[in-house]
Amino acid sequence: GAMDFDLGSISLDLGNETTVAQPKVTQGAPVSTDYGAIDLGEVTDDGADPIARKLELAEEFRQIGDMEGARDLLQEVVAKSSGAVKTRAQSMLNDLG
Template identity: 35%
Template sequence: SDSFAAQLEEVTAELDQLSESLDQPAELTQSAPVAALQGVDLDGDDDFDFLSGTDETATKLDLARAYIDMGDTEGARDILDEVIAEGNDGQQQEARELIANLV
């Protein structure tokens, strides 16, 4: 639960750093490939934003199921509580059902 949140924060921070480094290109010498890219606007191009549209709550449901499969009911319960707090109606219902089935 807390370790998952910490890991998620670490990954997010790492992605932010990578994103910043992509936004600030290193000094390049003028070469044919670089010259060919002059005027190409990659800012605002979402083709490389591979995390956009991912449903964090759906991912948490998947993670909770994995915890259940591993026998970590406490970890699963913590994540399912987050789903109940953050998810849409269907996700909340699924989380409640999973909690009800925990031993």
């Protein structure tokens, strides 16, 4: 048979006596965000030539065996540079085969 539920006796009124537990906030030492102490090595972002950086990355890619990544970067450097940088990039590209 069907079950009968008497929902009339259920009250959703929690009353005013219900209190929500508040997390206890303790005042600790102020948080210091002194980034001057962090040594980032030789990170220089003084408007360094992005083409020169790509040439460096291509060399790093070659060293770890990512010839395709190195080749892509070198092709971009050759296309966007001139002079000694372009000559160096073309030479590195030729070395990759």
